[in-house]
Amino acid sequence: MYNQPHPLEVKVLTRRFGLPNSRSIDTYMANDGYTGLKKALEMTPEQIVDYVKLSGLRGRGGAGFPTGLKWSFVPRTSPKPKYIMVNADESEPGTCKDRLLIENDPHQVIEGAMIAGLAINAEQGYIYIRGEYRYLIELMDKAIEEAYAKGVLGENVMGTGKRFHFATHSGAGAYECGEESALLESFEGKRGNPRIRPPFPAVAGVYQSPTILNNVETYSAVAPIFQQGAEYFCGLGSPKNGGTRLFCVSGHVERPGVYELPMGTNLLKIIHEVAGGVRGGKKLKAVIPGGSSCPVLKADECDINMDFDSLAAAKSMLGSGGIVVMDEDTCIVKAALRIMRFYAHESCGWCIPCREGTTWLRKLLQRFHDGMGTRSDIVLIGDLSKNMLGRTFCPLGDAAAMPTIAFVEKFRDEFEAHLDGKPCPKENISRLVAA
Amino acid sequence: MADPVTMTINGREIQAAPGTLVIEAARKNGIEIPSFCYYEGYSLQAACRMCLVEVEKAPKLMVACTLPVAPGMVVHTESQKVKDARKYTLEFLLTNHPLDCPVCDKGGECELQDMVFRYGAGESRFTEEKLHVQEQQWSPVVFYDGPRCILCFRCVRACNEGMGVGALGVVNRGSVSLIAPNHGDHLECDECGQCIDICPVGALTSGTYRYQTRPWEMEHTGTICTHCSNGCKTTLGVRNDKIIRGNNRDRSGINGEFLCVKGRYAFDFYDHPERLQSPMIRVNGKLEPVSWSKALKHVAEKFSEIKARNGKFGVIGSNHTTNEENFYLQKFVRQGLGSNNIDHKRTGDVVTLIDALSGTTGTLATTADLYEGKTFLILGADLAIEQPFLSFQIRASMRHHAAKVFVVTSKEVREDAYAKKSIRKAAGSEIEALEELREALAAESDLVIVFGSSVKGEAVRKLVAFGESLGKPVKYCALVDYSNSRGAVDMGLMAELHPGYHPSETPGMTLPEMLADETLDALWVINENPLEAAGLASDKAFVVVQDLFLTETAQRADVVLPSASAYEKNGTVTNVCGEIQRLQKAVTVMGTKPDLEIIGLIAKEMGLAPAMGPWVSETVYGEIRRSVKGYDIALPLVAMAAQQTAPVNGRVNVADKSALIQGAHETLFTSGTLGRYSKVLNSVIEKRAGMSLAAQEESHV
Amino acid sequence: MTFSPALEARFEKFLAKYPADRKRSALIPMLIYAQDEVGSITDELIQELARRTGTTPMQVTEVVGFYSMLQRKPMGKYHVQICTNISCLLRGGDELWEQACKKTGLGHKQVAADGSFSLEEVECMGACSWAPAMQVNYDFYHGVTPKQLDVLLDSLAAGKKPEEIAEVKKVSC
Ligand SMILES: Cc1cc2nc3c(=O)[nH]c(=O)nc-3n(C[C@H](O)[C@H](O)[C@H](O)COP(=O)(O)O)c2cc1C
Numbered sequence A: 001m002y003n004q005p006h007p008l009e010v011k012v013l014t015r016r017f018g019l020p021n022s023r024s025i026d027t028y029m030a031n032d033g034y035t036g037l038k039k040a041l042e043m044t045p046e047q048i049v050d051y052v053k054l055s056g057l058r059g060r061g062g063a064g065f066p067t068g069l070k071w072s073f074v075p076r077t078s079p080k081p082k083y084i085m086v087n088a089d090e091s092e093p094g095t096c097k098d099r100l101l102i103e104n105d106p107h108q109v110i111e112g113a114m115i116a117g118l119a120i121n122a123e124q125g126y127i128y129i130r131g132e133y134r135y136l137i138e139l140m141d142k143a144i145e146e147a148y149a150k151g152v153l154g155e156n157v158m159g160t161g162k163r164f165h166f167a168t169h170s171g172a173g174a175y176e177c178g179e180e181s182a183l184l185e186s187f188e189g190k191r192g193n194p195r196i197r198p199p200f201p202a203v204a205g206v207y208q209s210p211t212i213l214n215n216v217e218t219y220s221a222v223a224p225i226f227q228q229g230a231e232y233f234c235g236l237g238s239p240k241n242g243g244t245r246l247f248c249v250s251g252h253v254e255r256p257g258v259y260e261l262p263m264g265t266n267l268l269k270i271i272h273e274v275a276g277g278v279r280g281g282k283k284l285k286a287v288i289p290g291g292s293s294c295p296v297l298k299a300d301e302c303d304i305n306m307d308f309d310s311l312a313a314a315k316s317m318l319g320s321g322g323i324v325v326m327d328e329d330t331c332i333v334k335a336a337l338r339i340m341r342f343y344a345h346e347s348c349g350w351c352i353p354c355r356e357g358t359t360w361l362r363k364l365l366q367r368f369h370d371g372m373g374t375r376s377d378i379v380l381i382g383d384l385s386k387n388m389l390g391r392t393f394c395p396l397g398d399a400a401a402m403p404t405i406a407f408v409e410k411f412r413d414e415f416e417a418h419l420d421g422k423p424c425p426k427e428n429i430s431r432l433v434a435a
Numbered sequence B: 001m002a003d004p005v006t007m008t009i010n011g012r013e014i015q016a017a018p019g020t021l022v023i024e025a026a027r028k029n030g031i032e033i034p035s036f037c038y039y040e041g042y043s044l045q046a047a048c049r050m051c052l053v054e055v056e057k058a059p060k061l062m063v064a065c066t067l068p069v070a071p072g073m074v075v076h077t078e079s080q081k082v083k084d085a086r087k088y089t090l091e092f093l094l095t096n097h098p099l100d101c102p103v104c105d106k107g108g109e110c111e112l113q114d115m116v117f118r119y120g121a122g123e124s125r126f127t128e129e130k131l132h133v134q135e136q137q138w139s140p141v142v143f144y145d146g147p148r149c150i151l152c153f154r155c156v157r158a159c160n161e162g163m164g165v166g167a168l169g170v171v172n173r174g175s176v177s178l179i180a181p182n183h184g185d186h187l188e189c190d191e192c193g194q195c196i197d198i199c200p201v202g203a204l205t206s207g208t209y210r211y212q213t214r215p216w217e218m219e220h221t222g223t224i225c226t227h228c229s230n231g232c233k234t235t236l237g238v239r240n241d242k243i244i245r246g247n248n249r250d251r252s253g254i255n256g257e258f259l260c261v262k263g264r265y266a267f268d269f270y271d272h273p274e275r276l277q278s279p280m281i282r283v284n285g286k287l288e289p290v291s292w293s294k295a296l297k298h299v300a301e302k303f304s305e306i307k308a309r310n311g312k313f314g315v316i317g318s319n320h321t322t323n324e325e326n327f328y329l330q331k332f333v334r335q336g337l338g339s340n341n342i343d344h345k346r347t348g349d350v351v352t353l354i355d356a357l358s359g360t361t362g363t364l365a366t367t368a369d370l371y372e373g374k375t376f377l378i379l380g381a382d383l384a385i386e387q388p389f390l391s392f393q394i395r396a397s398m399r400h401h402a403a404k405v406f407v408v409t410s411k412e413v414r415e416d417a418y419a420k421k422s423i424r425k426a427a428g429s430e431i432e433a434l435e436e437l438r439e440a441l442a443a444e445s446d447l448v449i450v451f452g453s454s455v456k457g458e459a460v461r462k463l464v465a466f467g468e469s470l471g472k473p474v475k476y477c478a479l480v481d482y483s484n485s486r487g488a489v490d491m492g493l494m495a496e497l498h499p500g501y502h503p504s505e506t507p508g509m510t511l512p513e514m515l516a517d518e519t520l521d522a523l524w525v526i527n528e529n530p531l532e533a534a535g536l537a538s539d540k541a542f543v544v545v546q547d548l549f550l551t552e553t554a555q556r557a558d559v560v561l562p563s564a565s566a567y568e569k570n571g572t573v574t575n576v577c578g579e580i581q582r583l584q585k586a587v588t589v590m591g592t593k594p595d596l597e598i599i600g601l602i603a604k605e606m607g608l609a610p611a612m613g614p615w616v617s618e619t620v621y622g623e624i625r626r627s628v629k630g631y632d633i634a635l636p637l638v639a640m641a642a643q644q645t646a647p648v649n650g651r652v653n654v655a656d657k658s659a660l661i662q663g664a665h666e667t668l669f670t671s672g673t674l675g676r677y678s679k680v681l682n683s684v685i686e687k688r689a690g691m692s693l694a695a696q697e698e699s700h701v
Numbered sequence C: 001m002t003f004s005p006a007l008e009a010r011f012e013k014f015l016a017k018y019p020a021d022r023k024r025s026a027l028i029p030m031l032i033y034a035q036d037e038v039g040s041i042t043d044e045l046i047q048e049l050a051r052r053t054g055t056t057p058m059q060v061t062e063v064v065g066f067y068s069m070l071q072r073k074p075m076g077k078y079h080v081q082i083c084t085n086i087s088c089l090l091r092g093g094d095e096l097w098e099q100a101c102k103k104t105g106l107g108h109k110q111v112a113a114d115g116s117f118s119l120e121e122v123e124c125m126g127a128c129s130w131a132p133a134m135q136v137n138y139d140f141y142h143g144v145t146p147k148q149l150d151v152l153l154d155s156l157a158a159g160k161k162p163e164e165i166a167e168v169k170k171v172s173c
């Protein structure tokens, strides 16, 4: 962990973090490791799926889809081989938790993936790790080797005669490859363009075969669910938003860091108590609650429970758990611009609205931030975003449009303050190179 | 088939087969849903988002090109919401588009222009700087202008899926994505130009057509390509009596919009500077231009004289002339000159196949069968290179019907890449591989066998016996090489066969026999170049040559008569599968005459016109209908679409002459004499030679 | 094309991870590890990996163009990547970037004449809570100040190994 843990944390997924040699299989097994798998080995696939449903676990990759339900979509009678895919592409700005889960407790990820394998009779799993995380690939490779050596992975899983193989796979730099279908294309050695859906990965995933695809944190939660009980896990949060969640707090706080807290923890509590409050005693201006794709919350909207449903009700999202805190000195236009630059750079180029929309918005916001904006540009920014919304091939277009719409709607005054040739009123640095 | 689905589009109840895409269901009912990326026959992309429609009860607009119909579905394709979405998609699209319509080749035929006209977005709110990329030339015929490209990926799919070549790809990411050729800055491909044609905008343009004309200034003539035997329809764009381009955007022929490099570009031989435009007579050893009347008179006099003294004629007909010309020629030779010495360059063993099929369940395959079929056996043919359209059909069947392909050839072929099984056997011994395939072939529900010229004579009989033993009706295609090779056989340009496969009671001399006969009195060659490779044994022979160019044979002639090419006349031709199609005159080349007219005028000069009948294509066709089995098809039907000539079913009792058969093995970039005079084909060949030289040099380093 | 025995062994391992008829899956991992050894994705490398993965050079070229970590031209011995995405931006990522530009005289994706350094302004690298972050080759550095950046670059230029630089700790193992 690169930050101090906080007493308010409820350590479930991170409970082995900080133990000596925490990532070794010995430490893992000495601390409940692979007992969840043992339990699952005695269950039928249906029971496993039901158990996950019971835990109230929802996907930690962004969309928050109920995990047990997703697993139940896999056609188990299909004659094709089935696959498990772990999404470790972690590239949503504001998010840095999967990295810690792999770094500190790789076996927990493997165990989760193996339990998923049992749920659909898959015998092969892969973990797609973003290329920048080279050290994690090596680390995970070591963990996998250990698991094979201990007879956990392989042709005879824990002596049960079951088979499960697991391997790492390196990405090479593309945010879009975190999107599940683009990840699958990339995994097959192609450009990371998303696939037409349906069919979803559950039906046609890896090599067009039925596949369970989840985020690292999701799999990491599966292991403790089976180790410590689904009811226990669920009870940490609420029935529909079970368990704990790794919140990545970044930006203008005193103690940025990744903290494991119960689902539904109040956002202000996270900012002020866990993360030590806004840096330098400044006033809170805005918070992006779940990674850059999520519509921003104004300071007065931040008294909110951090779970999927509460944020959806506030027309934002819990996303990937990346809480980006902005203080009163932050230029919202600059933030909007930087985020749009990201999406324009990462748009795969497949569909017109996303490809052209993000680029246009990037140019427009750049000009605007440079002080050459007009009043009609403000309308245009919102308009263009709305013209992308819901019309793109994959959700990347929405991910670019939604926060932009919120920025303009909620901070219109800041946009207006940039008008009439006035350079950014908040900061004297207005440099932001075009990507 | 499952019950059709009933649904509503724009208030109209329609029915469609389950699984049909909404965009197709709408189009079949006359409701046009716009699309850039959706293209019938190729894989789905859902990339352009132009086909968004409103579906009642759906939370957002739906993509019609990937949405299957569902019972009770209610779709609106032109609601305000939909129109707005399209308008804004276009607005996005135009942000990086140069809007250089006035100088763009596609202007007037551009799908983007049409869409903007229909949905607005003409005035843009985009005031930022556009991306700039230099235009690139990828090959003699392919140019790419990146900024005009809308990234619909049609070209990539046409090349990958349609052609099986995969020479185009997408590079970069996001808004700087571009289409790129397979060799860094240039293409190495079939140069078929499909990518250019399928491009909805002016991003890919043709080296031969660019900046030549505005599309609306052309007239369009649908005719048949005169190169290989596949018989593709080509629509020639003509302005001021000049052919400017060939394509098939209306997809009205057997080949849909397919054309290979020859069909699309190699019409250009017709106005080559060396084209013959005046008759010539040899005077003091030199060919001198003379008038038509003088030349014809001279030929007639000589022919009459030789006929009168019972001299020996040798007549060599063409693989490119029309059925009418061929029929009239053999009739004139047999009845007018009283000789059976008539032949043509034989390129495939159709005769044995037809004989062998007699009394079996086997039939001849049509070009449609090559798409509809689900199992194919290719014997002794480099299909993708020598029979471009046929191989295109089989690839399409692969994509759409998961067809299984089996290949037996002497060397690697492109079909290997997707064949279930490829077997290497020396040319001539392909059928030795049949037993090895028996089990696999017997397991399939159907079979189409396509075989090249190395499978001939006995081998064809064994092949048919094998097909018969599989216990299902098998379809066959004996490959021949040129645009009317099949018609030449059907029309009896054969020493031993009269039209309609009637054996001759007194078979004449075959082509090699004529050339080898030292006592030959006259050699009459119609659009063929036999002396390119062989000598003429008879010194005294009076040689008459009808041709477009001064070929090796024409150079030996005593009289040269300039004839019109296929693009300059009417008539019919029969393709490799026995489908008859109509040629339509597109242009006139001064000084030339169609071969039919030339033959007729010679007959007239000889006083044989009344016996021969008029040399009018339609009249001759009438006679063909009456006397050639399988050809009794009304001309208007032929004019409308290709018609299968019902193949004869009965023994063809002639001695086996299959030894005479020799495949021409023309490649994509060659086409006998015609190819030599095509600027485009030559430029492509030169470019490739240059490239392989460079590659050689590189490998030396 | 020949590779080091270690890379060959790695390739073999990669190819064994996927079903026998899915060699193409190994393409991207092979590309990125080969780039580490070869220096960039050369035409020759494209040909070679196409051959080994049963793809065409065109297909490999398409892939290479998509991924931002795959470079057609060699980057510096030390490829300095600085994140300026939102979380880093809020904590001085762009000052860090400016400092890097100033210090090296290089811009985005530029390589020093002697091949020692190259710069790249990159997107979020998964270090948001420890911003501003940067990577030199595959090593992460968290919470870097412009001053630390100077020290780091100077030390690297002086031939020190990353692990020998006490003032600026790389955080990943
Ligand atoms: C543009 C885009 C990027 C994404 N990036 C990631 C990512 O980096 N990691 C991740 O786990 N999910 C990412 N997702 C979400 C995945 O598509 C998918 O929903 C998720 O991995 C499923 O796992 P879960 O159900 O466990 O959340 C992304 C989605 C989109 C649209």
Ligand code: SF4
Binding pocket: B225, B226, B227, B228, B229, B230, B231, B232, B258, B259, B260, B261, B262, B263, B264, B387, B388, B389
């Ligand atoms: S395939 Fe044959 S008939 Fe068709 S365009 Fe090419 S040369 Fe002409």
Ligand code: FES
Binding pocket: B034, B035, B036, B037, B038, B045, B046, B047, B048, B049, B050, B051, B052, B063, B064, B065, B066
């Ligand atoms: S035609 Fe449907 S998205 Fe292009």
